[in-house]
Amino acid sequence: MNTRTTEEVASTIRAAVQAAVWAPSVHNTQPWSFAVDGEELALRADSDRKLRLSDAMGREMLISCGAALMNIRLTLRALGWEPQVRVLPDPDRPALLATVRMGEAVTADEHTRMLHAEIERRRTHRAGFTELPVPDRLVEALVSQAGAEGVRLTPVRSEAAVRVLAALTCAAQDVQAQDRLFTLEMISWAQPPDSSRKEGVPARGYPREPRPTHPHFAQRDYAHGHPWGSDTDQFNATSTGTVAVLTTSADTREDWITAGQALQRVLLHASAYDVHAAFHTQALETFHLREFLRQELLSGEHPQTIMRLGYTSDDSEGVRRPVTDVLQERRPN
Ligand SMILES: Cc1cc2nc3c(=O)[nH]c(=O)nc-3n(C[C@H](O)[C@H](O)[C@H](O)COP(=O)(O)O)c2cc1C
Known part of the structure; x- marks a missing residue:
């Protein structure tokens, strides 16, 4: 039986959204929004941010959101909870791309912790690389x-x-x-x-x-x-x-x-x-x-x-909207 406090749930889900926003997205459009209801986090596509001409079908928008979903999964696991993910859970709500709940308590393996540690550090490069080949x-x-x-x-x-x-x-x-x-x-x-x-x-x-x-x-x-x-x-x-x-x-x-x-x-x-x-x-x-x-x-x-x-020495910093701009929290009554 898992016991977790309301504060623990809130801080885990907030950490997951904080990580999600560091996903790569086409032109850094950040085409996502998040809503939390109790222990469930919803990931939605924000089609106002879709590239209407170059991405009419929303393919790149959904790839970007998928990357954000991976950050959520990794964060939950790194913080000790198995993520329970449902992708496209409601055919009547196509913008709802996934819901994620905190499942069983788990101990994060080393690889999960390694990937999690890279979420904010990873950067896109826009030039050539050094001659050093990738092994x-x-x-x-x-x-x-x-x-x-x-x-x-x-x-x-x-x-x-x-x-x-x-x-x-x-x-x-x-x-x-x-x-x-x-x-x-x-x-x-x-x-x-x-x-x-x-x-x-x-x-x-x-x-x-x-x-x-x-x-x-x-x-x-x-x-x-x-x-x-x-x-x-x-x-x-x-x-x-x-x-x-x-x-x-x-x-x-x-x-x-x-x-x-x-x-x-x-x-x-x-x-x-x-x-x-x-x-x-x-x-x-x-x-x-x-x-x-x-x-x-x-x-x-x-x-x-x-x-x-x-390989490159590129260490440029990224920019992202703050969590408060993308997360809706439903307050308990
Ligand atoms: C589906 C997709 C397509 C992308 N296409 C390009 C591209 O053609 N050229 C480019 O320079 N960056 C491209 N990017 C990278 C984004 O510009 C980059 O993720 C965004 O600006 C955020 O910067 P960061 O990755 O350094 O955090 C793409 C990213 C995604 C997810």
Whole structure:
């Protein structure tokens, strides 16, 4: 029989939400909200924050929320409670992505504690990596992390396939840059250097003058002609790193939430070994390019994220909305 005090429940759930907000999200849109009712925490998609043009189906929004769900699961377990998760529990409430309850008392294993410790430290990188290769054993461990969530992480070993991914990324970036509405949507999530906004991509999170990797994977143009970006040395390296694609065998809303959980598990495990990820998801926002990748490169699996993994001295700080902005607490009567 578990005995836990009301205060213990409240502080555990608050810690879980505090961790959830540190999940990665497309353009740092943080497309989530949380509601707590007794011992149950609800995770909802905040579709006001969905990218209506580049993510009309909400796929990237649900991947982002799935990553937040992984942080909740890890926090509950790290604090000694087995999470009881129901994904998409109510077909009549599609925005309700998951409910999580505190289950049996458990003792957190070392790996859970390791991943949990990385939640706030992990950062997205937006430039090349140093020449130091990610060891094969670590890449295999990342594949296993994704596999444990039922998702496939495929390291792209063939140079030709890496070139294809790089070329499609550059093509998608160029096509998006031609589209005024698309560009407006993206730059609405780009922060000027002196911004105090707690969302969107900060100017210190990318180089002022990007140096190409070989082959080159285009970055998003968050500065959009402004002299924004960081001048620090951490962005000078030019190695592409290890390219990897996260895929699912089906492509439903549930698969996207699952992909997000797997993504976060991979990123946290990588971060524990000082490996950063750079995302390049532009090609996946264009139906034909995503379909081309699925059929020609990924044996019919549905691509959910494209990443490069590697080493960098990047230590830029992240920004997030405070918990009070995203959490609704129902007070007991
Ligand atoms: C589904 C998804 C797609 C993303 N796509 C890109 C991308 O194409 N380019 C990029 O620079 N970052 C991308 N990101 C990373 C986000 O910009 C990043 O998570 C966010 O700005 C928060 O920063 P942090 O990860 O450093 O905490 C993506 C993240 C997610 C979850």
